[in-house]
Amino acid sequence: MTLGVVLAGGQARRMGGGDKCLLQLGGQPILTRVLERLSGQVGDIVINANGDPARFADFGYDVVSDSLEDYPGPLAGVLAGMDAAASRGAHDIVTVAADTPFFPHDLVAVLRKARGTLPVALAATPDPERGVNRHPTFGLWSVDLRDELRDALGEGLRRVVAWTDRYGAATAMFPAADGNDPFFNINTPEDLAEAEARLQASAR
Incomplete structure (x- = not known):
């Protein structure tokens, strides 16, 4: 089984604090x-x-x-997900960001194909300047790495x-979806307004 882990641990300073993922969109x-x-892409989910x-x-x-104090960032959330997966007998986790509502419906399948026999695969999109823009909160991770990750965070x-x-x-x-970044995330009120516009355009 693959466990889905929604990373919702950010402090949302640019949105005035609180949980961005609880804001209304459409x-x-x-x-x-x-x-x-x-x-629909994983066996179970934790937040x-x-x-x-x-x-x-x-x-x-x-x-x-x-399990670590002082909000050490998304890697701590990955570790929390790995620990939850290990307790459920899952061998992999897939992480997604809680403020990114348009990520691909085939995220897990594409990550799994790309990973092959490696322990980790990260999502990416083409970038005209850098060539590749990685999205490190979207990944497929082997639970076997959890002790090494715990040590690294320590x-x-x-x-x-x-x-x-x-x-x-x-x-x-992952290619752009209808010209839009599939990993567009909501950090500011302006981003939320853009997401609303994108949602309305997709419904036409």
């Missing part, structure tokens, strides 16, 4: 849209978030918090790609 919480996209888990009770999934490592590059992480390329 009459639904952003998180609802993320969960709907992910649910990685810190603080009172009761605020996610209506979504029907278990909430797992970081040593102070925080950047996702600094850790995944140790393992020669595979890159799973």
Whole structure:
């Protein structure tokens, strides 16, 4: 089984604090849209978030918090997901960001194909300047790495790609969807307005 892990641990400073994923997009919480996209691609889902888990009770999934203090970033959420997966007998996790409502419906399949026998694959999109733009919160991870990740975090490592590059992480390329970035994420009120416009355009 592959466990889906929704990374919702960010502090949303540019949105005035709180949980970005609970903001409304097209009459639904952003998180609802993320969960709907992910649910058909994995065996089960957990939400990685810190603080009172009761605020996610209506979504029907278990909430797992970081085992490290001081919000050390998405790698701590990956570790929390790996620990949850290990307790359920899952061998892999797929991580997605809770503020990215348009990620591909075939995310897991493409990540799995790209990963092959490697322990990690990260999503990416073409970039006209850099060639490749990796999206490190969207990845397929072997649970076998959890003890090594725990050690790396204990040593102070925080950047996702600094850790995944140790393992020669595979890159799973995703084209633009109708000219739009499939990994567009909502960081500001302007981004939320853009997401609303994109949602309305797709419904026409």
